[in-house]
Amino acid sequence: MIILKGQKIDITKGKSIKDISIGLTWHNIDPGIDINVSAFLLNSNGICMKDEDFIFYNQQTSRQGAVVHSEKAGSDRELIRISFGKVPQDIEKIAVTVTIHEGETKGQAFAQVQDALCRIYDSGSDEEIGRFNFIEGLQKETAIVVGEMYIYKGEWKFNAVGSGFNGGLAALVKNFGLEVTEAEAQAETAAVNEVDEVTPKTPPEPSSPTQLLKVELKKKGSINIVKSEKVTATLVWETNKDLDLYCFYVTNDFEVGKIYYGNLGSPHSTPYIQLDGDALEHGTETIVIHRPKELQFVLFAAYSAISNGTGSFKSMKVRAVVDNHQGQVVSTFLHEKNDFAYWVAIAHIDFTGSNEMKVSHVEKYSRDGEERSPLLYKDGSFKMDVGPIEFKNSSDDDYLLDDDL
Template structure:
């Protein structure tokens, strides 16, 4: 069973074995030292004691429910879990990877490829589930790859694959453990709860402002949608990243667009330096040559991830069959530690191809920007528009 990021599946119902073998693997062109670990967490998401942190320096939990070791074959490391020995106060087991001395050696997970976590049958080694992750990581030095969690008396697997900076010290703090004086020299991260939030109409939510933000425009129809990211930089510069200007990660605005999808699926915007921005507005454009139809019927939505375990979904809730543009989500980066994500859902006027505009104060208007023509429309061909 191959899982996607954010997907969950039953373990106790699907895996008929007393022992679960969790295997982790990765590849890299350079010599990068990576360590796996398991954090045994209570209902509040914290380790109650140091012994609940299972890694190369503490390879066995107190009840012998969880054991860390190197792995045979192509896998790099493995964690064995015996369900019946898991104490009742343990509600989650977070499975993680960290880069040893990442800051000193200038190593990042962006240098890693083909990373995965899988569970195999303890008797014959048959692969039972697999989650591949890491293609969206760059400067992160720690990853929560997945977690096992109790639900209604059963155990489930949650594919996470979210990374953040700070290495092992950050993970320990995040899960309620003290770190050594040497590790204390690393910048302390804010507490993070792994969450997924789906916004309701005009709702806003504040999540951690991390070092990288990714936004996906997802849809299910065969129509061609285009993701636009309107921005205002910290210096007050206004602009947009879209299929004609895919941006750059190395200079302002530090925003890039992945490709230009012409079929059902997704387009992705990466914000590489949120600290260099004040505001962004995510909008979608539907080309006339593809016909007119409701964005809602395409199941279009914006999905924002901060790469420290928090995901916000902004769905489209209104029926509007004659708009070429819809503004979906707005992000306010002006707070030092948090960012405010708002569900906006505003449509252009009927048959208007004038784009939205985002202003320096963070406000925006529809139907005031330049017209966009991705491909010649019937109006262009017959001279109705110039």
């Protein structure tokens, strides 16, 4: 089973699984990159409260032997094994992370890593439950929260996070509520050399910009997250339909436009937004906003090509996943069943705050059979069915645009 970013899957429900293995592997373009796997045992507030709840290569076993780390297991580069029956009662989540040792110092980042795979399987039977490519959309980051194993209504589930951090292991250690010495943080060998120099601190307030946050917005809901140096928005769907991700934008200079398959954008010129290309099949498409401070508003929308016929966006399990690369990820799922819409506006971001950006769930559909696109206006508002018609020619997949409408 392929697990997509932002997706949650059942691990123990309806199964007799007692121990789970999370194997991680990757391919280094630069053989000098030193990648390490760690795990954090977290309480209900997402805080790592005890030294022994931080698992890495210098401390490979947690309290009660619930989590064990090993550096090599078969085809896996490193392995985290979790025994559910041994997990302490005060632990509700187990975050699995990867970091590049001294990445900032050496000028190394996950852009130099390929084929990064997280594989989840039953430790007893070796039966694979799922696999997750956790590095998609990441570039300059030196730390990744791969995913979380968490308990919900007495059963364990896995959340595919795939969220990147700058600052390496030191950033993760602080994010999960632990402290490291200033010298360790600067050297980016934080919390790796001496476990006794890692001490618990008071849990951060909910508004703390370093708080790890994973939210599924309710219908028409919104949330403020940290305005970071880079924002990624990923369109995810789970059918063989060919969907297209559009990013409508308003810059600080009130320039209005859109990034889509016909204009992929660039990280080097205004509006500093780039699409990773047209998927042409089911899966994902990703927009990277390289300079959020240059923008006022963006609107993310999806279009279903004519050649695919009609069908509900909700049935395709369409969602937008917004990641600020500071450990804060917001998912916007669809709730309405609409079988005849070519367009759906999914998420809106307001960048006008000084230090925060507001992510909103919007979910608005075009009229039945209407191919006119949405339009985002200079004040941040938007309307459906008023933009140009955009469609793919069903015979040769050429892109056609009617800009006169």
